[in-house]
Amino acid sequence: MKGPLALSIGWRFYRARQSNSFISFISFASTAGIALGVAVLIIVLSAMNGFERELEQRLLGVISQADVVGVNEPIADWRAVEQTALQIEGITAAAPFIRMQGLVQKPGGFQGLAVVGIDPEQEAKVSTLSQFMSPETWQSLSEDDNHIVLGESLLKKLGLEVGDTLALYVQDLDPEHAGSLRAAKSHRFVVSGVYRLGGELELTTAYIPMRYAANILNLHQGVTGVRISVTQVFEAPAKIRELGYALNQSVYISDWTRTQGHLYQDIQLVRTIMYLVLVLVIGVACFNIVSTLVMAVRDKASEIAILMTMGLSRLSVMGIFMVQGALNGLVGCALGGVIGIATAINLSAIARDIEQLLGIQLLSADVYFVDFLPSELHMADVSLVIATAFVMSLIATLYPAWKASRIGPAQALAGR
Incomplete structure (x- = not known):
């Protein structure tokens, strides 16, 4: 043997x-x-x-990994926030955005919609959103026109096609009484394209040019918030907290674990x-x-x-x-x-x-x-x-x- x-x-x-x-x-x-x-x-x-x-x-490449939002007033100098953020190890980029809530009419009623105004040049630093839409659609967001990009699922749900016009009801803030709501005001938008990502985001989020969003909210200077991109997504809560402490302005801080952590x-x-x-x-x-x-x-x-x-x-x-x-x-x-x-x-x-x-x-x-x-x-x-x-x-x-x-x-x- x-x-x-x-x-x-x-x-x-x-x-x-x-x-x-x-x-x-x-x-x-x-x-x-x-x-x-x-x-x-x-x-x-x-x-x-x-x-x-x-x-x-996919999802964490499109949504905010972390962001800071002004509490009682817009962030006047987002570049200063960017400079502060880039000094923190682990934060790779920052980009401004203007976010508002709106209502869009659909068969049988209305649907709530988060409308985000972005600057494609800056957004590309913190997001992979451009990968989920055509180059022409992405370019339409850099213009000052009333363009809007919807999720493909929402477009089908509303029964619209690219090039159609939709009415979006957005809250109208009274400039004389900051923060007070007067009435919802209707704004007309042209659907310039769609993005295909899948999931709930397609049904609840739309994108428009940031300069046009600023005109709607009468934000001649400043933005509502700044998106932050980090090296390790699981370090986002700690990094955004560190940034919040470093800023002089009162801000709300948030990260992806609060919105998509489930x-x-x-x-x-x-x-x-x-x-x-x-x-x-x-x-x-x-x-x-x-x-x-x-x-x-x-x-x-x-x-x-x-x-x-x-x-x-x-x-x-x-x-x-x-x-x-x-x-x-x-x-x-x-x-x-x-x-x-x-x-x-x-x-x-x-x-x-x-x-x-x-x-x-x-x-x-x-x-x-x-x-x-x-x-x-x-x-x-x-x-x-x-x-x-x-x-x-x-x-x-x-x-x-x-x-x-x-x-x-x-x-x-x-x-x-």
């Missing part, structure tokens, strides 16, 4: 398990269960990674729950290893007794059955890893093919911030899943292996 004795005999027992068809079936079931659990867990974690990536690149928390919650559930599935499959080895011990009792009379130690007997059970786990982990990796890499294409085949849409852009199933494979996740499954399968071998080492050679041979 080549190699360690326990390893060699364990390998021979594993190869010879087909001699008992029932034991062979239970062994196959345990291997298949581990493979299925490992594959599904890798696929689920890859999908969660994909959602996190899209959340950061999405990230939902992703993490689903990841944790799915991980626990699928680890339990792998655990159930590992119980089959216990059953397989218990029956294998009974089937090989006489062979074990002969080996023990020849001087094989009880520790080596344990090693034989631990090797046999570990091989089940190892094969299951290998198969599950290959299937899981191959599926995770092609998950988006597979989901798209299923949608085309069944004529359904798995993810609706009107509900989620993406309209496709994203996937991003991390080898660290693969390693963790395979290591967890293998360790669980190894633990499952301990009791049957220990029982095998307790066999009395005389009793086993007498009962043969």
Whole structure:
């Protein structure tokens, strides 16, 4: 025999398990269960990674990662805010905006709409919004005309097309009594284009040229707020708080965790729950290893007794059955890893093919911030899943292996 004795005999027992068809079936079931659990867990974690990536690149690239807004008056010198912000490590850029709330008429009533006035040249520093609309639409926001860019979902909901005119009712602030609301005033806008991002943002947010927004609110100088872009999105709360303390003007501070943080928390919650559930599935499959080895011990009792009379130690007997059970786990982990990796890499294409085949849409852009199933494979996740499954399968071998080492050679041979 080549190699360690326990390893060699364990390998021979594993190869010879087909001699008992029932034991062979239970062994196959345990291997298949581990493979299925490992594959599904890798696929689920890859999908969660994909959602996190899209959340950061798509949604957090468009909405404000952090912003400061004037409390009782506009921010008169946003350039000063920008200079202060850029002195803070971790803040990469700043851009002004003018935000107002409006009502747009739709079939059956009105809908609230957040209207944001932006300067495309400055906005490009802190946002990827231009990637979700045509160059012509993006350029229309740099003009002083009454152009408005709507989300594609809202455009369909309103029954409009690009080039149509819509009436937007915006609050009219009394310049003589700052902050007091007189009446909603109607403003006519021409739909110059649409942006396609998906999710709730398409239904609730529209963009107009910042200079035109300033004319509506009579802001001849100043802006309502300044958007901030940070290097690490998860550091946004700390960075915007540091900026707020550094400013001389009273401002409201906000960051993406207050507006969209629930999405990230939902992703993490689903990841944790799915991980626990699928680890339990792998655990159930590992119980089959216990059953397989218990029956294998009974089937090989006489062979074990002969080996023990020849001087094989009880520790080596344990090693034989631990090797046999570990091989089940190892094969299951290998198969599950290959299937899981191959599926995770092609998950988006597979989901798209299923949608085309069944004529359904798995993810609706009107509900989620993406309209496709994203996937991003991390080898660290693969390693963790395979290591967890293998360790669980190894633990499952301990009791049957220990029982095998307790066999009395005389009793086993007498009962043969």
